[in-house]
Amino acid sequence: MAREDGVKNVTVDEIANRSGTSKATIYRWWRSKEELIIDALAEAVGPVVPPDTGTLRGDLEQLIVQSLRGDTLTSNARIWLLMEVSHDPKLAEACRAAIWEPRRRAQRAVLERWIDRGELSPDLDVDLAIEAIMGPFMYRVIYRGEALDDGDKTTVPAIVDALLRGLAAP
Numbered sequence: 714m715a716r717e718d719g720v721k722n723v724t725v726d727e728i729a730n731r732s733g734t735s736k737a738t739i740y741r742w743w744r745s746k747e748e749l750i751i752d753a754l755a756e757a758v759g760p761v762v763p764p765d766t767g768t769l770r771g772d773l774e775q776l777i778v779q780s781l782r783g784d785t786l787t788s789n790a791r792i793w794l795l796m797e798v799s800h801d802p803k804l805a806e807a808c809r810a811a812i813w814e815p816r817r818r819a820q821r822a823v824l825e826r827w828i829d830r831g832e833l834s835p836d837l838d839v840d841l842a843i844e845a846i847m848g849p850f851m852y853r854v855i856y857r858g859e860a861l862d863d864g865d866k867t868t869v870p871a872i873v874d875a876l877l878r879g880l881a882a883p
Contacts, residue, residue: 723750751807754794758812763822769832772823773846773873780816780847792855817843846876 725746729736743749764775798805820843827833833842849872853859 725749747804747807751804751811754808755811758816761816761819763819763826765826769827769830770873770877772827773876774869776820776823777846777850777869777873780850795855820846842876845879846872 723746725736725739728746728749729739732739739749743752761776761779764772764779766772766775794808798808821839824833824837824839824842828835828837828839
């Protein structure tokens with residue numbers, strides 16, 4: 714529904730109708746349609762728990778695979794979401810708080826653990842490293858229209874290899 718028409722055009726009446734419930738029930742759980750949509754998106758992408766496999770390579774691969782496995786959004790839905798948040802600052806902030814920041818905290822925890830263990834450079838720009846790790850996947854989804862999943866046994870290791878060459882401590 715939101716993917717079809719955009720968040721602004723979705724009504725609580727339509728949500729209630731499609732879900733087979735009443736508006737009162739919806740408003741009992743959510744203050745607004747935007748809040749409901751954010752909760753639905755957060756549920757769709759799922760949580761990311763910082764892995765601790767014992768190796769930097771294993772942690773990076775698991776972090777990526779977790780992100781891919783938990784995210785049930787289609788490529789079109791991801792593109793739709795990016796378009797929506799680019800036009801709606803309130804929705805963008807809600808997505809950051811509910812979806813993207815929890816994932817970023819998990820990614821940050823993994824990289825900081827490996828900095829502490831001496832396997833990553835102590836002066837590593839962690840935010841830039843996170844973007845370098847996740848960027849190739851976003852590029853594939855947005856520009857190439859490809860979806861990667863945890864069954865992809867070659868792409869994730871190849872990207873991790875390239876990253877490790879650039880991120881490793883001297």
